[in-house]
Amino acid sequence: MGYEWDFLVVLRDFDLLLLGLVNTLKVTVLALVLGVPIGLALALLRLYGNLVVRAPVGLLIEFLRTTPPIAQLFWFFFALPILTGIEIDPFRASILTFALQSSAFFAEVFRGGIVSIDTGQWEASKALGMSRNESLRRIILPQAVKRMIPAFLERAIELMKTTTLVSTISYADLLYQANSIAQSTYRSLEVFSIAAAMYFLVIFACSMIVRYIEARLAIASEAAH
Template sequence: MPSLVLIFWVYYGLPVVANISINVFWAGVLALALSDSAFQAEIFRAGIQSVDKGQIEAGHSLGLSYFQRLRFIILPQAIRRMLPPLGNQLVYMLKMSSLVSVIGLQDLTRRANELVVTEYRPLEIYTVLVLEYLVLILIVSQGVRWLERRFKAERI
């Protein structure tokens, strides 16, 4: 389902269907969370399933409970494998957050649109907007790279 359609439905349709009042911030958060949850679940599933079955069986043969195997064997290996796709998904969500401006949430895109209307300088304003998103994405990417290096260092 397209994220934009989901944002519209959560903000305009959910209050009618569920007879609730939802502010624009929480509608945006809920819509983006719903839009991204299936991707996140698939990343976690694939990461956990990527752990070699022999590793899990070895933990079982040592008498570890399921939660001990999960904590000491499965998750440390799975997290290393999940970091790159989770980082990609975080960058994707950051980019998709610009869509919530259509329901009136005051995000970077909404503010840029308002400035264009008052200042009549779209080239300069949208260039700054592009640079702001670029800086945010670079910060997130560097954070993910730092986490990857940290988890590799723990492995040695």
């Protein structure tokens, strides 16, 4: 094939790609930082709330899990301002969408982790005179969280990939930056190859870390049996 590769054109704008990567990481990390506590709250409400709370929370979780993330993103960016009258910038819309969306997944991870703990642990802490909150905080959650770590990290990686959707509402993430460089340089092949490589490097590094932690946890729990 007679295609002439020219990475130099692209590398001139590498700072723009790096900025895009930073923006991608910003959305991912913020969505995680907000999504995990919201997820825990949703899980606790779904598990221990009264019936009036439990049903709507369950519905919300299912709704967030079963609708396409891009539809949610468009809703928060285009539809919510009509409803509230408040303009929302792409960054905030992205954070809002992905914090909520991942909180629904984290809620299920938390719930799974909590219910997987042997009822004897609840019994023992209750018999000592602990309240339900004390049991959760001191006995149940520390054990549950340890079991949830692999699922959490897996989900975080998934989230980083999903955040590419924010380019559709003009948030300058890595994909968006790549796209604009491609349009100005007509070097789509080089630009998107480099962008893909950047995603690969970051996510591959993350999944290596996940695997390492999983292995460490496996050893720890083996020592514990």
